[in-house]
Amino acid sequence: xRRHPVWSWFWFILGILYFFIPLVSTLEFSLRMxxxxxxxxxxxxxxxxxxxxxxxxxxxxWAIVTxxxxxxxxxxxxxxxxxxxPKARPYVEFxxxxxxxxxxxxxxxxxxxMYGRPPLVLTTTPAALIVGYVVLSLPYMYRSVDSGLRAVDxxxxxxxxxxxxxxxxxxxxxxxxxxxxxxxxxxxxxxxAIVMGEFTFASLLSWPAFGPYIEEIGAxxxxxPQAVSLMSFLITWGSIVLIxxxxxxxxxxxxxxxxxx
Amino acid sequence: xxxxxxxxxSKTFAGTPAVRDFDLHVEKxxxxxxxxxxxxxxxxTLRMVAGFEVPNEGTIVLDGHDITNKAPSQRDVGxxxxxxxxxxxxxxxDNVGFGLKIxxxxxxxxxxxxxxxxxxxxxxxxxxxxxxxxxxxxxQRVALARALAxxxxxxxxxxxxxxxxxxxxxxxRYEIRRIQRQLxxxxxxxxxxxxxxxxLSDRVVVMSAGEIEQIGSPFEIYNYPATAFVAxxxxxxxxxxxxxxxxxxxxxxxxxxxxxxxxxxxxAAAEVLVMLRPEELHMGVRxxxxxxxxxxxxxxxxxxxxxxxxxxxxxxxxxxALNERKLVLPKVGEDLxxxxxxxxxxxxxxx
Numbered sequence: 001x002r003r004h005p006v007w008s009w010f011w012f013i014l015g016i017l018y019f020f021i022p023l024v025s026t027l028e029f030s031l032r033m034x035x036x037x038x039x040x041x042x043x044x045x046x047x048x049x050x051x052x053x054x055x056x057x058x059x060x061x062w063a064i065v066t067x068x069x070x071x072x073x074x075x076x077x078x079x080x081x082x083x084x085x086p087k088a089r090p091y092v093e094f095x096x097x098x099x100x101x102x103x104x105x106x107x108x109x110x111x112x113x114m115y116g117r118p119p120l121v122l123t124t125t126p127a128a129l130i131v132g133y134v135v136l137s138l139p140y141m142y143r144s145v146d147s148g149l150r151a152v153d154x155x156x157x158x159x160x161x162x163x164x165x166x167x168x169x170x171x172x173x174x175x176x177x178x179x180x181x182x183x184x185x186x187x188x189x190x191x192x193a194i195v196m197g198e199f200t201f202a203s204l205l206s207w208p209a210f211g212p213y214i215e216e217i218g219a220x221x222x223x224x225p226q227a228v229s230l231m232s233f234l235i236t237w238g239s240i241v242l243i244x245x246x247x248x249x250x251x252x253x254x255x256x257x258x259x260x261x
Numbered sequence: 262x263x264x265x266x267x268x269x270x271s272k273t274f275a276g277t278p279a280v281r282d283f284d285l286h287v288e289k290x291x292x293x294x295x296x297x298x299x300x301x302x303x304x305x306t307l308r309m310v311a312g313f314e315v316p317n318e319g320t321i322v323l324d325g326h327d328i329t330n331k332a333p334s335q336r337d338v339g340x341x342x343x344x345x346x347x348x349x350x351x352x353x354x355d356n357v358g359f360g361l362k363i364x365x366x367x368x369x370x371x372x373x374x375x376x377x378x379x380x381x382x383x384x385x386x387x388x389x390x391x392x393x394x395x396x397x398x399x400x401q402r403v404a405l406a407r408a409l410a411x412x413x414x415x416x417x418x419x420x421x422x423x424x425x426x427x428x429x430x431x432x433x434r435y436e437i438r439r440i441q442r443q444l445x446x447x448x449x450x451x452x453x454x455x456x457x458x459x460x461l462s463d464r465v466v467v468m469s470a471g472e473i474e475q476i477g478s479p480f481e482i483y484n485y486p487a488t489a490f491v492a493x494x495x496x497x498x499x500x501x502x503x504x505x506x507x508x509x510x511x512x513x514x515x516x517x518x519x520x521x522x523x524x525x526x527x528x529a530a531a532e533v534l535v536m537l538r539p540e541e542l543h544m545g546v547r548x549x550x551x552x553x554x555x556x557x558x559x560x561x562x563x564x565x566x567x568x569x570x571x572x573x574x575x576x577x578x579x580x581x582a583l584n585e586r587k588l589v590l591p592k593v594g595e596d597l598x599x600x601x602x603x604x605x606x607x608x609x610x611x612x
Contacts, residue, residue: 153344159313160346160404162333164360164411174359178350 023233030226042223043231052228055213059202062126062209063195066133067188070141073134075184078145079176082154096142099135104200107132112205123205132201133194140190148183149176185246189239197232262325264289264447265310265415270319272305279305281471283319287449292441294450296458297468298494303451304419306468310449311417312336324414339408343420345400347392353379353403354388360411378406381440398429405437409444416441416448422457434461455495459483467491489609492536499537501576505530511603516574520551524608534609539568539581541605544591550600553578557591571597 033041046052081088099107111132115122122128157179161171177184202209214232218225263286272280280302287293295303308314310321312333320329328336347356354375355362361371379385382402392400401421408416418437422430438461441448452458458465459479467474467482467490475487486492493500506512506519508526513519513535526533546552555573562584569580569591580599582588591597 152349153346156342156344156346157348159311159333160340160342160407161348161359162313163311163336163338163340163417164407165334165363166359167334170363175348175350179348181350 023230026226026230030223030230033223042227046224046227046231049217049224051208051213055208055210058208059196059198059210062130062133063192065130066137066195067191069130070134070137070191071184071188074138074141074145074187075177075180076172078142078149079154079172082146082149083158092142093146096138099139104136105204107135108201108204111201126207129201129205129207129209132205133191133198136194136198136201137187137191140194141187144183144187144190145180148180151183152179154179182246186243189243193236193239196235262322263287264291264324265449266320266322267306267310268320268322270306270309270316270321272302272309272314272316278471280309280316283473285466285473285476287447289447290445291463292438292448292450292461293464293466294452294458294462295466295468296452296455296495297474299453300470301468302471303453303466303468307417307419307449307451310415311338311340337411337414338417339411339413339415340417341401341404341408341419341421343423345392345397345404345424347400347403347407349392351391352388353384353390353392353395356392356403357388357406357410359407364411374410378410381409381443382406382436396429397425398433401425401433402436405440409440409446414447416446418448418450420451420453422452423454430457437461459495467494469494486536489534497539497579497581499535499539499542499576499578501535501537501573501578503533503535505533513608515553515576516555518553518573520553521603522551522606522608523604524606526608535606536609537578537601537606539579541601542578542580542599543601544569544580544582544597544599546598547600547602550602552598552600554596554598557593557595557597559593560590562590569597571599 030042031038031040033039033045077092081092102110111128112123114120115128115131122131154176157175158171161175166174197211198209199211199215203212203215210232214225214228217228265287267283267285267287270280270283271278283302283306285293295306297303305314309316312328312331312335315330320327322328323336323338347353348359351359357378358371358375361374366374375388376385379388382405384399384402384406387395387399392403395403401424405421421437422433425433434457437450450458450461459482462479464476465479465482466476469490475482475491477485477487482491482495486495492498501515503513503515505526505528506514508528511522511524511526513522513526513533515535522535543550553573555571555578558570558572558577560570561568565584567582567584567588567590569582571578571580578599
């Protein structure tokens with residue numbers, strides 16, 4: 001039974017409208033700062049604020065640190081689970097999904113309770129924030145890496161490297177990380193997009209990140225926050241487009257990995 | 262003590278024995294193949310030599326050193342896998358040189374060795390390609406070169422040709438043997454393909470259900486199988502239930518027709534199983550040979566061989582005749598007399 005094409009188009013257009021009307025309205029609104037004409041005045045004002053650059057810079061730095069830690073944590077874990085502990089996979093998957101189940105507010109208070117008092121005080125440094133971001137990135141990073149690992153015959157590649165004299169460190173560095181390039185990039189960009197826009201952690205732990213900055217100017221000004229949100233949205237979108245683009249380029253290489261042709 | 266000793270090795274996976282009391286001694290420069298159906302323990306045994314599995318019992322001694330518990334990376338053993346397992350992110354040259362890079366050999370030395378290896382596998386100009394740009398056969402050649410580049414003491418091949426097309430498979434089979442002979446490298450070759458095992462090996466180890474059935478040269482394995490399993494697994498075989506007429510003189514009967522065998526019939530039973538290779542049978546009568554007459558059931562022309570199925574009483578006998586241009590093919594339904602020498606068959610008691 002085929003549905004009538006008119007209905008397919010109806011739902012498609014409805015979806016597009018649902019998705020784009022808020023965006024277009026935000027854009028339209030952000031251009032109306034000066035009365036009676038469309039200008040980029042709101043953007044000019046946004047770019048003039050030194051706190052824009054500061055908060056953006058902070059978030060950028062923390063995003064990079066988060067990505068590095070997340071990679072070093074997730075890749076060896078997922079690799080080991082795939083290779084030696086396939087039975088542990090459901091448990092690891094469950095743990096990585098926790099950020100979807102536990103609200104960010106609860107997670108933050110957990111962090112404050114855990115790291116806000118001796119023996120380990122981290123809440124005075126951005127470390128607690130980064131710990132939170134790593135947890136937040138887990139579902140995206142783990143899933144990307146895991147699907148990448150499954151696409152490659154990781155066991156045989158590992159054994160081949162071992163028989164050539166490689167140790168675990170070399171195998172991870174020279175074989176596993178490079179074979180997972182596309183999967184890693186998608187994990188990296190998703191994490192990047194999340195950290196750049198994150199609000200709850202940064203706000204509750206009171207760090208001057210990009211998310212709270214948008215929120216703050218949102219409370220005080222009318223036009224600039226629209227411009228900034230739109231830019232933040234473009235960062236996310238840009239990341240997704242990059243994943244798609246890089247993924248297409250390297251797909252040929254990844255398909256060939258699966259052993260016998 | 263041989264070059265590579267596998268001394269009474271056993272391996273159990275979660276209570277299920279995979280290999281039992283595997284005892285084999287491989288001489289330097291020898292190519293030994295492990296032949297058997299899937300699940301017979303041949304790959305597990307190979308993986309114990311490679312170090313990917315540790316035997317529960319027994320030892321593995323290479324060139325006088327006990328390597329039973331050594332890590333795979335410390336064994337000086339080269340391995341080629343069924344799935345090629347080339348590193349997808351590296352060029353052919355980098356793949357071949359990987360083991361030397363790990364061993365921290367100087368750059369010039371690696372480059373020279375890679376060049377030498379690519380020459381050995383007859384792919385001198387493809388060093389800059391990536392694995393996905395190569396055919397399956399080429400990939401497996403590169404995998405072979407990579408395993409050999411580190412000049413291992415033992416080369417292990419785990420069903421290296423199973424993933425390839427029939428034609429490439431035969432071609433590469435000879436290529437592997439040529440290279441192995443040239444380098445005089447001690448090699449273990451795991452396969453489920455009897456033709457591969459017979460053509461390649463100095464010695465064949467036939468395995469079934471985790472145990473060695475027989476160790477011998479291809480000629481011995483084929484013509485003098487030690488067990489019923491070896492007899493039926495290697496080659497095509499007629500297994501004929503025959504009545505014992507006179508055990509002392511080797512007189513037997515098949516479907517009412519008598520014949521003699523020089524094989525010992527040491528049983529008091531009324532019936533025995535007679536094993537007869539299809540190529541021992543000839544069409545027509547030959548002086549001094551046994552002859553039997555049956556009805557032709559089917560005639561299959563296979564090219565170099567003509568395969569005839571003959572109904573003899575209750576049994577169906579397969580005959581292979583070599584093709585020649587003047588050969589007269591028997592017709593289905595007609596009677597055909599076939600002959601075989603008394604020494605052409607062997608007898609299993611307890612049938």
